[in-house]
Amino acid sequence: MDGKHTAGKCPVMHGGMTALGTTVMDWWPNALNFDILHQHDIKTNPLGKDFNYREELKKLDVEGLKNDLRALMNESQEWWPADWGSYVGMFARVAWHSAGSYRLADGRGGGGTGNQRFAPLNSWPDNVNTDKGRRLLWPIKRKYGNKISWADLMILAGTIAYEVAGLKTYGFAFGREDVWHPEKDTYWGAEKEWLAPSDSRYEDITRPDTMQNPLAAVQMGLIYVNPEGVNGQPDPMKTAAQVRETFARMAMDDEETAALTAGGHTIGKSHGNGSPSDLSPEPEAADVEYQGIGWMKTNGRGIGRDTMVSGIEGAWTSNPTKWDMGWFDMLFGHEWELKKSPAGAWQWEPVDIAEEDMPVDVEDPSIRCKPIMTDADMAMKVDPTYNAICQKFMKDPEYFSETFARAWFKLTHRDMGPKVRYVGPDVPAEDLIWQDPIPSVDYTLSDAEIADLKSKLLASGLTSAELINTAWDSARTYRGSDMRGGANGARIRLAPQKDWAGNEPERLAKVLKTLEGIQAGLAKKVSLADLIVLGGTAAVEKAAKDAGVNITVPFAPGRGDATAEMTDAASFDALEPLADGYRNWQKDDYVVSPEEMMLDRTQLMGLTAPEMTALVGGMRVLGTNHGDTRHGVFTDRVGQLTTDFFVNLTDMAYSWKPAGDNLYNIVDRKTGETKWTATRVDLVFGSNAILRAYAEVYAQDDNHEKFVKDFVAAWTKVMNADRFDLAA
Numbered sequence: 001m002d003g004k005h006t007a008g009k010c011p012v013m014h015g016g017m018t019a020l021g022t023t024v025m026d027w028w029p030n031a032l033n034f035d036i037l038h039q040h041d042i043k044t045n046p047l048g049k050d051f052n053y054r055e056e057l058k059k060l061d062v063e064g065l066k067n068d069l070r071a072l073m074n075e076s077q078e079w080w081p082a083d084w085g086s087y088v089g090m091f092a093r094v095a096w097h098s099a100g101s102y103r104l105a106d107g108r109g110g111g112g113t114g115n116q117r118f119a120p121l122n123s124w125p126d127n128v129n130t131d132k133g134r135r136l137l138w139p140i141k142r143k144y145g146n147k148i149s150w151a152d153l154m155i156l157a158g159t160i161a162y163e164v165a166g167l168k169t170y171g172f173a174f175g176r177e178d179v180w181h182p183e184k185d186t187y188w189g190a191e192k193e194w195l196a197p198s199d200s201r202y203e204d205i206t207r208p209d210t211m212q213n214p215l216a217a218v219q220m221g222l223i224y225v226n227p228e229g230v231n232g233q234p235d236p237m238k239t240a241a242q243v244r245e246t247f248a249r250m251a252m253d254d255e256e257t258a259a260l261t262a263g264g265h266t267i268g269k270s271h272g273n274g275s276p277s278d279l280s281p282e283p284e285a286a287d288v289e290y291q292g293i294g295w296m297k298t299n300g301r302g303i304g305r306d307t308m309v310s311g312i313e314g315a316w317t318s319n320p321t322k323w324d325m326g327w328f329d330m331l332f333g334h335e336w337e338l339k340k341s342p343a344g345a346w347q348w349e350p351v352d353i354a355e356e357d358m359p360v361d362v363e364d365p366s367i368r369c370k371p372i373m374t375d376a377d378m379a380m381k382v383d384p385t386y387n388a389i390c391q392k393f394m395k396d397p398e399y400f401s402e403t404f405a406r407a408w409f410k411l412t413h414r415d416m417g418p419k420v421r422y423v424g425p426d427v428p429a430e431d432l433i434w435q436d437p438i439p440s441v442d443y444t445l446s447d448a449e450i451a452d453l454k455s456k457l458l459a460s461g462l463t464s465a466e467l468i469n470t471a472w473d474s475a476r477t478y479r480g481s482d483m484r485g486g487a488n489g490a491r492i493r494l495a496p497q498k499d500w501a502g503n504e505p506e507r508l509a510k511v512l513k514t515l516e517g518i519q520a521g522l523a524k525k526v527s528l529a530d531l532i533v534l535g536g537t538a539a540v541e542k543a544a545k546d547a548g549v550n551i552t553v554p555f556a557p558g559r560g561d562a563t564a565e566m567t568d569a570a571s572f573d574a575l576e577p578l579a580d581g582y583r584n585w586q587k588d589d590y591v592v593s594p595e596e597m598m599l600d601r602t603q604l605m606g607l608t609a610p611e612m613t614a615l616v617g618g619m620r621v622l623g624t625n626h627g628d629t630r631h632g633v634f635t636d637r638v639g640q641l642t643t644d645f646f647v648n649l650t651d652m653a654y655s656w657k658p659a660g661d662n663l664y665n666i667v668d669r670k671t672g673e674t675k676w677t678a679t680r681v682d683l684v685f686g687s688n689a690i691l692r693a694y695a696e697v698y699a700q701d702d703n704h705e706k707f708v709k710d711f712v713a714a715w716t717k718v719m720n721a722d723r724f725d726l727a728a
């Protein structure tokens with residue numbers, strides 16, 4: 001409490017307690033943050049649990065909306081005048097900054113949730129004046145209401161901006177559902193200061209690939225690189241290396257990166273007429289009279305030609321509201337020298353330029369202004385690879401436009417997951433490899449056929465643990481952050497997944513061979529992806545029955561088998577589970593503890609803490625270890641879906657002795673005998689107060705019924721997490 005809002009001096013609270021005071025995480029910074037698993041609860045969603053965005057979209061007047069956006073681009077508002085009477089630069093940047101926070105490593109960030117409305121992104125130094133963009137969009141948002149999400153609207157506005165400027169865009173898909181709260185799971189860096197020097201997020205700043213994972217921006221509060229240079233020191237070669245790395249971290253190659261940078265700055269301008277110290281606080285810190293708007297000039301105009309954003313001042317091209325080759329003409333047609341902007345920022349200006357080639361002032365066309373380049377633009381000229389790509393674009397402007405349009409589509413849709421999630425009339429027909437395409441199947445299976453397949457799978461000679469593990473390993477790659485991975489596609493049989501240490505390649509190869517044998521003998525073609533899941537499902541059902549609980553585990557056929565040609569193998573590396581219950585495969589040193597890694601994976605899989613508890617407790621009695629068969633079980637009744645994991649974990653008859661390498665022996669206190677081996681993550685379910693409370697609920701469940709029901713529900717959720725085709 002800051003005491004500001006309390007009534008009187010009595011130490012007992014009299015008013016609403018809205019400030020948090022000292023939290024559990026403040027007292028114990030290493031406490032597990034379960035909040036990340038319980039975000040975006042229905043209670044925070046004003047649209048309620050019955051709201052279905054995909055249904056609402058069906059009612060959207062798409063053409064009307066697009067026409068309104070087209071008109072908006074040229075309707076300058078007095079409160080925030082458009083540069084040269086056009087907002088195309090503004091809305092392209094709003095969309096790019098919305099999408100551009102995406103990173104491949106954990107799939108978080110990006111334009112898929114409308115998170116630019118909330119902290120910290122709404123107040124990042126790099127997002128100055130995106131708040132104005134959203135206010136300019138508000139009348140349109142209001143008109144179409146819940147039929148269009150903010151997330152979709154921001155991306156569509158950027159796409160229409162390019163269309164209005166003259167680009168033939170590649171397409172657009174609706175389908176991004178808004179969040180209603182800031183995200184709690186996204187790690188944006190450890191720095192406590194905006195734009196703190198880059199160094200702390202690199203092992204070695206001269207080697208951009210040593211940037212801490214999963215980060216993809218060079219400084220706290222930036223989308224990508226510092227426009228003035230590494231740590232604000234201009235040097236285009238050094239900036240080139242950082243641009244390459246940051247763009248690669250959102251899955252963009254050199255050609256896409258050059259196209260995006262060139263095309264990005266073909267329209268719009270930089271704003272640096274003023275001083276950052278004259279601006280009101282960012283939205284999150286602004287006082288109520290600012291009504292959520294930040295960065296307003298507190299003295300002078302602060303609009304039009306006096307706008308202040310990055311501090312860099314000027315347009316890149318002679319014709320900044322038109323899609324043309326102007327950026328190339330400017331950059332490659334002149335020599336450039338370092339200058340300081342009116343705000344004191346480093347920028348590149350042409351050594352020599354004819355008056356008529358200069359862009360005009362945003363308010364008065366009779367005034368000509370010097371064009372500029374950022375250090376990142378200069379990088380496209382000095383770096384030999386980027387330079388060669390730009391030469392190709394200059395020779396073939398149509399190729400440039402097409403490459404940009406495709407890269408823009410990828411930038412703004414990459415975090416939407418598979419194409420079946422795309423909605424609307426402008427969805428391109430073409431399948432793109434980064435959408436992780438999966439062929440659709442045309443068979444159905446009757447209950448009798450499913451029962452027959454289950455018997456075949458259980459009689460195949462594979463153990464229940466092998467069947468369950470393979471299904472789990474296949475499904476656990478799913479992450480809700482960008483809807484990638486999962487059992488659909490059976491990519492577990494392809495590189496790189498088939499070789500991941502966590503998938504125990506030898507065991508996996510044996511299981512797959514057996515399943516392929518079964519598949520080959522079937523009269524009806526059933527995908528391997530379905531057989532993998534059904535194998536695990538049949539084994540779970542049997543394990544429940546062996547524990548005295550009869551339950552049918554739901555199974556929905558319809559998964560397809562992707563091929564190697566449909567798989568961008570390199571981009572699947574990011575889906576590899578980095579740790580199991582006790583070990584980090586990738587590094588000897590633990591970047592985060594196994595239990596934190598478990599929490600992270602759980603969040604990405606979209607599970608709650610109780611669901612995670614049921615799953616781990618089940619896996620540990622079924623003969624598997626969080627997807628790894630190598631480290632024993634926690635029960636004498638291996639393979640039966642009992643609550644033994646929880647019973648044994650909470651039983652004071654045993655003690656828990658470290659056995660090295662994050663493994664522990666469970667020792668009978670009386671006899672001194674080591675009964676079982678546990679991992680660090682197992683013991684967390686007994687040691688962490690919250691998880692222990694969940695564990696106790698199951699330890700009390702003598703007949704296993706609640707546990708089995710919960711396990712099956714969580715299992716089914718994981719197996720179907722990627723079945724967007726069922727919802728579509």
Ligand code: HEM
Pocket residue numbers: 088089090092093096224225226227243260261263264265267268269270271272308309310311312374376
């Ligand atoms: C390579 C890294 C990039 C850097 C360092 C960078 C830097 C900047 C800076 C400093 C500004 C000026 C902001 C202001 O003062 O108003 C700007 C504006 C802009 N950027 Fe970028 N940018 C990059 C990439 C991109 C990409 C990939 C796109 C889109 C595909 C893009 C689109 C734009 C647009 C449209 C504007 C104009 C905004 C306006 O007119 O208000 N930029 N960028």
